[in-house]
Amino acid sequence: xxxxxxxxxxxxxxxxxxxxxxxxxxxxxxxxxxxxxxxxxxxxxxxxxxxxxxxxxxxxxxxxxxxxxxxxxxxxxxxxxxxxxxxxxxxxxxxxxxxxxxxxxxxxxxxxxxxxxxxxxxxxxxxxxxxxxxxxxxxxxxxxxxxxxxxxxxxxxxxxxxxxxxxxxxxxxxxxxxxxxxxxxxxxxxxxxxxxxxxxxxxxxxxxxxxxxxxxxxxxxx
Amino acid sequence: xxxxxxxxxxxxxxxxxxxxxxxxxxxxxxxxxxxxxxxxxxxxxxxxxxxxxxxxxxxxxxxxxxxxxxxxxxxxxxxxxxxxxxxxxxxxxxxxxxxxxxxxxxxxxxxxxxxxxxxxxxxxxxxxxxxxxxxxxxxxxxxxxxxxxxxxxxxxxxxxxxxxxxxxxxxxxxxxxxxxxxxxxxxxxxxxxxxxxxxxxxxxxxxxxxxxxxxxxxxxxx
Amino acid sequence: xxxxxxxxxxxxxxxxxxxxxxxxxxxxxxxxxxxxxxxxxxxxxxxxxxxxxxxxxxxxxxxxxxxxxxxxxxxxxxxxxxxxxxxxxxxxxxxxxxxxxxxxxxxxxxxxxxxxxxxxxxxxxxxxxxxxxxxxxxxxxxxxxxxxxxxxxxxxxxxxxxxxxxxxxxxxxxxxxxxxxxxxxxxxxxxxxxxxxxxxxxxxxxxxxxxxxxxxxxxxxx
Amino acid sequence: xxxxxxxxxxxxxxxxxxxxxxxxxxxxxxxxxxxxxxxxxxxxxxxxxxxxxxxxxxxxxxxxxxxxxxxxxxxxxxxxxxxxxxxxxxxxxxxxxxxxxxxxxxxxxxxxxxxxxxxxxxxxxxxxxxxxxxxxxxxxxxxxxxxxxxxxxxxxxxxxxxxxxxxxxxxxxxxxxxxxxxxxxxxxxxxxxxxxxxxxxxxxxxxxxxxxxxxxxxxxxx
DNA sequence: TATGAATGAGGCTTCATTCAT
DNA sequence: AATGAATGAAGCCTCATTCAT
Numbered sequence: 002x003x004x005x006x007x008x009x010x011x012x013x014x015x016x017x018x019x020x021x022x023x024x025x026x027x028x029x030x031x032x033x034x035x036x037x038x039x040x041x042x043x044x045x046x047x048x049x050x051x052x053x054x055x056x057x058x059x060x061x062x063x064x065x066x067x068x069x070x071x072x073x074x075x076x077x078x079x080x081x082x083x084x085x086x087x088x089x090x091x092x093x094x095x096x097x098x099x100x101x102x103x104x105x106x107x108x109x110x111x112x113x114x115x116x117x118x119x120x121x122x123x124x125x126x127x128x129x130x131x132x133x134x135x136x137x138x139x140x141x142x143x144x145x146x147x148x149x150x151x152x153x154x155x156x157x158x159x160x161x162x163x164x165x166x167x168x169x170x171x172x173x174x175x176x177x178x179x180x181x182x183x184x185x186x187x188x189x190x191x192x193x194x195x196x197x198x199x200x201x202x203x204x205x206x207x208x209x210x211x212x213x214x215x216x217x218x219x220x221x222x223x
Numbered sequence: 224x225x226x227x228x229x230x231x232x233x234x235x236x237x238x239x240x241x242x243x244x245x246x247x248x249x250x251x252x253x254x255x256x257x258x259x260x261x262x263x264x265x266x267x268x269x270x271x272x273x274x275x276x277x278x279x280x281x282x283x284x285x286x287x288x289x290x291x292x293x294x295x296x297x298x299x300x301x302x303x304x305x306x307x308x309x310x311x312x313x314x315x316x317x318x319x320x321x322x323x324x325x326x327x328x329x330x331x332x333x334x335x336x337x338x339x340x341x342x343x344x345x346x347x348x349x350x351x352x353x354x355x356x357x358x359x360x361x362x363x364x365x366x367x368x369x370x371x372x373x374x375x376x377x378x379x380x381x382x383x384x385x386x387x388x389x390x391x392x393x394x395x396x397x398x399x400x401x402x403x404x405x406x407x408x409x410x411x412x413x414x415x416x417x418x419x420x421x422x423x424x425x426x427x428x429x430x431x432x433x434x435x436x437x438x439x440x441x442x443x444x445x
Numbered sequence: 446x447x448x449x450x451x452x453x454x455x456x457x458x459x460x461x462x463x464x465x466x467x468x469x470x471x472x473x474x475x476x477x478x479x480x481x482x483x484x485x486x487x488x489x490x491x492x493x494x495x496x497x498x499x500x501x502x503x504x505x506x507x508x509x510x511x512x513x514x515x516x517x518x519x520x521x522x523x524x525x526x527x528x529x530x531x532x533x534x535x536x537x538x539x540x541x542x543x544x545x546x547x548x549x550x551x552x553x554x555x556x557x558x559x560x561x562x563x564x565x566x567x568x569x570x571x572x573x574x575x576x577x578x579x580x581x582x583x584x585x586x587x588x589x590x591x592x593x594x595x596x597x598x599x600x601x602x603x604x605x606x607x608x609x610x611x612x613x614x615x616x617x618x619x620x621x622x623x624x625x626x627x628x629x630x631x632x633x634x635x636x637x638x639x640x641x642x643x644x645x646x647x648x649x650x651x652x653x654x655x656x657x658x659x660x661x662x663x664x665x666x667x
Numbered sequence: 668x669x670x671x672x673x674x675x676x677x678x679x680x681x682x683x684x685x686x687x688x689x690x691x692x693x694x695x696x697x698x699x700x701x702x703x704x705x706x707x708x709x710x711x712x713x714x715x716x717x718x719x720x721x722x723x724x725x726x727x728x729x730x731x732x733x734x735x736x737x738x739x740x741x742x743x744x745x746x747x748x749x750x751x752x753x754x755x756x757x758x759x760x761x762x763x764x765x766x767x768x769x770x771x772x773x774x775x776x777x778x779x780x781x782x783x784x785x786x787x788x789x790x791x792x793x794x795x796x797x798x799x800x801x802x803x804x805x806x807x808x809x810x811x812x813x814x815x816x817x818x819x820x821x822x823x824x825x826x827x828x829x830x831x832x833x834x835x836x837x838x839x840x841x842x843x844x845x846x847x848x849x850x851x852x853x854x855x856x857x858x859x860x861x862x863x864x865x866x867x868x869x870x871x872x873x874x875x876x877x878x879x880x881x882x883x884x885x886x887x888x889x
Numbered sequence: 890t891a892t893g894a895a896t897g898a899g900g901c902t903t904c905a906t907t908c909a910t
Numbered sequence: 911a912a913t914g915a916a917t918g919a920a921g922c923c924t925c926a927t928t929c930a931t
Contacts, residue, residue, distance in 0.1 A: 045355055047352075047356075050903085050905080051904075051905060051906080052904075052905090055913095055914090060913085061912055061913035061914055062906090062913075062914060062915095063906090063907085063908085063911095063912065063913050063914065064911080064912055064913070064914095066905095066906075067911065067912075071906085072905065072906090125411075130269065132416050133267040133269070134267075134269070134270070141416075145416075148417055149420070171427070171431060172423070172427070174421050174423075175427070175428055175431045177421075178412055178418060178421075178422055178428050178431075178432070179428075179431060179432050179435060181408070181412055181415075181418070182408030182411065182412040182432055183405055183408050183435070184408065185407065185408040185411045185412065186403070186404030186405050186406065186407040186408030186409070187404050187408070189347075189404065189408070189411075190400055190403060190404040190407065194351075194354050195350075195367055195370060196400060198371075199396050200396060200400055201394070201396075205393070205394070206396075206397055206400050206401075209393060209397045209400075209401060210400075210401050210404055210405075213401060213405070213435065217435055241892095243931095244892095244893085244894085244931080247894095248893095248894075251894090272920080272922085273921080273922065273923085274920095274922090282894095282895070282896085283896040283897060284896080284897065284922090284923085285894095285895070285896055285897065285923090285924080285925080286894070286895050286896070287923095288922095288923070289894060289895075293922085293923080294921095466890095470890095489799055491796075491799075494924085494926080495925075495926060495927080496893095496926090499892095499893090504891080505892035505893055506892075506894095506926095506927090507890095507892050507893065507928085507929085508890080508892070508893095510926095510927075510928085511890070511891075515927085516926065516927090572861075574711075574713065576860050577711040577713070578711075585860075589861055589864075592861055593864070593865070615875060616868060616871070618865050618866060618867075618872075619872055619875045621865075622856055622862060622865075622866055622872050622875075622876075623872075623875060623879060625852070625859075625862070626849065626852030626853045626855065626856040626876055627848065627849055627852050627879070629851065629852040629855045630847070630848030630849050630850065630852030630855070631848050633791075633848065633852070633855075634844055634847060634848040638795075638798050639811055640844060640847070643815075643818060643840055643844070644840060644844055645838070646838065649837070649838070650841055650844050653841045653844075653845060654844075654845050654848055654849075657845060657849070657879065657883055661879060685913095687910095688913095688915085691915095692914095692915075695915090716899080716900065716901085717900080717901065717902085718899090718900080718901090726916075726917085727916060727917040728901090728917080729902090729903080729904080729916070729918065729919095730915070730916050732901095732902070732903080733914090733915060733916075737901080738900095738901070892929105892930100892931085893929100893930105893931105894929095894930095895927105895928085895929090895930105896927085896928080896929105897925100898924105898925100898926105899924090899925105900922105900923090901921105901922095901923095902920105902921090902922095903919105903920090904917100904920100905917100906917085906918105907915105907916085907917080908913105908914100908915095908917105909913100909915095910912100910913085910914105
């Protein structure tokens, strides 16, 4: 009752405190996401519990539900953030392609994903799980939309190169698909327990695979 | 005396009946495996329960445990059967390579795995899960041993080709690893919900990727 | 219809076979009891399953139920047999007491029970369990009746000794009860994991305790 | 400001409420232990289920696991509490022995255990079970350590008495062992259904047995 | 009679989410 | 807003007993 109203345009005394509160709330949200990600990487998707996340942030379990409506929402947020970062890298690559460095997108994409394979795979799994259980279908749709716009940009690059006769004439999405697949496979290989003993020079292996990706469909000598 | 003679080499009375019983038991085991596989494909590894499997076969929960000691054992069995089939295909390919068709192993491997990508990915996940939870470590070791022997055979092929100067000179396991990764990626791509709307000619896409795999490191024109 | 009737008085041909069958059946019963006892001693009361017993005898699980109506009945039979043997030893001791060796019953009782403490305790536990779960109340009643008759005989011995002024004048059943308790305690001590490290000379310990039992209430010098 | 002052040294607002909450939580823990003990006594160790305990306290099954990590932990806790009380009584007895009342420890020990024979036997069984199944080995070790220190103190008393020629010269642990055994036997006797009909004066019977225990090895007239 | 496959109740434990304080 | 105790559905597995062959 006797509390001052707090709106952003309001600069009466007391506002500052309210703003700090909001700030703290936002930071807490970030902490929750950080903690969740860390735990997911440590333990895998299966076994992370809400209780563990809360404990790591050192807040109550209930507080988590003031920020997110469900555990899935936390995971969705992480997924979005990761995809966002990846999309930005790709955009940079596409920009370079426009200036003539046609291999830049492939390299950017590959390097981004392979830079932290543990994380990359984590999100692959997470997305899969969320889709399978059909949780958050609208959010997933949004995510796919974002990707589609990236793909469209990439396809433009490929189409141009095809038109120039520099790439084999196949539907341009073949290139994006193949890039994706090779990158995906590289990430999985990086993780595979089966290959653990076999692959002694993992960095060399990754370079070798990236090289394959970068030269897909190339009609120039390589 | 008045019993009908059994229709096999063994005509001790009661034998025939016993054999039928054994047969029925084996078939039930197969039914359980089939049901489990079907459910796994439908729902993913996460959510299949022993109760569901039992319900699908229309038997009691307990009956499952007459055939398998645990849910994990069911999964392991499915895994082994799948790997077995894959290994056989690869051996055929390797045999062809010995007769000069050096691309046969790659093609056999790729085609086998891509033939049923849903299943392939399922088992990938299953294996990963079993390893992570460290269930059935001995069985996993056995599985890996089987694979290692295949890898050795493949590496022989690669080494020979490298010696002949037909392949780029890198550690031979790079080739196996890269094959694996590309195949893995193709399977994931096939399955990916994100690409569902984008890829209109999936078969063409797969051929395109396989072609990449088959020509890895090739020094001949392509 | 065309089978010869088989009664014991009947000595027509075919009888011999029937008798053998009966004999085999009886032996099987004994085998089941032996196997059950052995498993009980090996594993304790908790974990022995009907399946294990059947496997040990090398017969089908169902066959067990042709001989006994339930697992409890098997246990009851074992219990009876053990008690029977104990009762016989005690009767011998009482007979000796009648000839003047007044310590014979106590000694016989103690020595019988301590001779195989593992078995003794097993049956103690078994009886307790059966009583608690109120399985087979009539059989338990029968068992107790048997014991009561023994106790009556013993009490006669004690009463006489009291009358002679050789034993402290207390209700005669005090002696039987105290014997029982000391013996019981000795058996438990023998088993106790807590004393495992402490008691280095278990035989001496047992003798020491038996001696206490044998001299209970004795008014003669000791 | 308008909050009532908390009635303790700490008057930060909300503290009082928090304290009440903690108090309530502790009380619930006690309720669970009480309920478990009651059920154990009623039904024996075999058949008490977590569900029953929860029902008795009128809480959900899951709540139990907020207080204890497993059913075994509940049992261990009960065991510890019982042993603690017993150890304290014994220490008092040993203190009296130091002042010349050499029979005090035996009496204290016996009377403590016989005071609630049902409970005493329950814990005997419980401990046995936990040891057999090798659950909670560290906690068991702790328990045994506690006992060992008691035994050492008792043995001192016995050694002194032996040196004084007041007790028969045997290893001092014979006395502790024999005490234990007699007490154990008395407890079992008290509980035995077989003796139910026979023993009309159970208190007298117990005194009689305790007297035996108290005079073990005594060289003085009695 | 002998068999052993089949049953299903019942036990323990986990964990996302709710809600009273 | 923050908390964390409470919840209870759901999962895996065991085993005495039944019953069709």
